[in-house]
Amino acid sequence: MSFQPQIRIPATYLRGGTSKGVFFRLQDLPEVAQRPGPARDKLLLRVIGSPDPYGKQIDGMGGATSSTSKTVIVAASSRLDHDVDYLFGQVSVDSAFVDWSGNCGNLSAAVGPFAIANGLLPPGRIPENGLCTVRIWQANIGKTIVAHVPITDGMVQETGDFELDGVTFPAAEVQLEFLDPAEGDDGGGAMFPTGRLVDDLEVPGVGTFKATLINAGIPTIFVNATDIGYTGAELQDAINGDAKALVRFELIRVHGAMKMELIRDPGEALKRQHTPKIAFVAQPSDYVASSGKAVKAEEVDLLVRALSMGKLHHAMMGTAAVAIATAAAIPGTLVNIAAGGGTRQAVRFGHPSGTLRVGAHAEQIDGQWKVTKALMGRSARVLMEGWVRVPGDSF
Template sequence: MASNAYPPQLKIPATYMRGGTSKGVFFNLDDLPPPAQVPGDARDRLLLRVIGSPDPYGKHTDGMGGATSSTSKTVIVSRSEKPDHDVDYLFGQVSIDKPFVDWSGNCGNLSAAVGPFAIHAGLVDKTRLPENGTATVRVWQANIGKTLLVHVPMVNGDVQETGDFELDGVTFPAAEIRVDFVAPGEGAMFPTGNVIDQLEVPGVGTLDATLINAGIPTIFINAGSMGFTGTELQPDINGNADTLAMFERVRAVGAVKMGLINEPEEAALRQHTPKIAFVAGPAAYLAASGKPVAGNEVDVLVRALSMGRLHHAMMGTAAVAIAAAACVPGTLVNLAAGREERERVTFGHPSGTLTVGASARNTEQGWRVDTVSMSRSARILMEGVVRVPFE
């Protein structure tokens, strides 16, 4: 029997997009209900309900999320008031099983989709958009206060989405979108001042680690120090609760060492950052698709965890951290990659390989990364309105 005790669902304009190896629900800030147009509980409750979290079943059946760290994502875009920027981009990583949204970092993969979305949404001045060629969308990444330059191909005045660019971890080819992360470090590149630190982790032991702020705060450890080879795929890690708990203990201790939290217990409420990754020298392996990756195709192997699970490919922001660390002599990434001075690195991840360029220099204030560049792709999967129960 119908009852007016339960209000109808809201209809909110939204766009469902893939960016890189992630996908999420994109909103124009002005389209959100007024209470959700400002940071706070109302915004978080709305986005949680859109995604379908918290979900004790871990399926996101009653929402737009995909029940993985790569697909439990939301993006809010608005016209920028920053000089020389087109739009502001705010990223919310929605917890799958807990009632919170983590605003502590960026999503590098979805960064590639922000440019096309901004153009489609009419948020970029049309005088800056070529009829044919490449539009450079100047993005202010509001989570971390950094500039991104998203280079979007245009054909006949529209965003080009289809193409022949292949990205390991994405099934179908699409148009290539280059993303430049400008001065991606946040504060000191190495927060402890060291390129290698020792982490004393209860129940694990003392581990060498490179702690870096570039793209996203990241903890790098040697694969061998934890009994791994660097060729692991998701089932090798995600199917073992004890292994996941071990990585989380290491991540918590590293987060304290980086000054991101005060006590290891606080890491449970900061799932998105820092990331934790393990590295090894080049070796052959079969990617998740069954595609062979030869040892001579890569400089280094990297596996990274996101939201407590091994990522199926590589987070874009972690790729920034990998490239930055590879360029600095003496880091664990640089050592695993052969100790060479370099301005680009090709690394192997569970879905294949990725090449990322970086420009780093040693200054009186310590190491600085000027720019990290990588190619991704993006496309609109669906657009219209999302319906959501919300008061």
């Protein structure tokens, strides 16, 4: 009988926003996993417990949902105007695949606190009390995130009274600025890759839908809820319990990805599950959130539901929230129209777990829309720290 000892790797298990993930300092990974490639992917898959045909990730740190099957690698930045480099890996639950194509906006809130607590910032940068500003280079998409992390008695403050729908307990707020969030690496480098605020998206065998295709925060396809037979007030079970609906959403996502020129043919979508996202929007209406909390129409500007890794998200992905904020700020998009139209710098939208307020600064220059920053408040907390263990032959 073969025997392979386990190795242990320093790691921290953190909640960031409405997601959880395993965080590593780059320097703490085994040398072969300190660079991109199959060894790194195999290691992270084993840490999280994928692929798992049972869909539970019992033999790993994952929580069997897209929100809890995540990994983060952080390193001191080589860029003079940034503090740390942040790389995000979305781990598939049931297949041997790590998607590096996009960011996680929720876990972005935990990167600054992790960097401060793990010695990746010079001590002189950290105030005794107040806010520590951490400039983060988001390596997946080549963008800057600025995190304002509360500090008390020289340490990251994690507890507080900031409440975030989708998270049970209050915590300290981390303010995030996503600078120049329009995606620059895909879709021809344009915020609206087709050059239009609204497109007719033809999906063979499904139908043709009005869609706003936007690269901001993360590539996102927005459609009207009523056009696909929904109200916008649905909770997870209404979508995730309907296998036919999930297939239809994936077909819409795939054809939207091709129209955005993110992929060339449907087969490529299998290796690009994390991006683009697909979301549907609606005008405000009353509904009951998953917690039992009543959300009144007058409390929100619009309703949004979004899918991640093939399932309806229990709240809202942070990167999709950036896309919502950006699209809402630009008159004529489906998001802006659902919110009542006009010029706006902030919206509060309803999602399955409650509500969220996001903002964006948009302006039109020479006929082209530009968004200089998107803003949101999140929270983060260390859940466990120490070492993760994996069999030494797993990567």
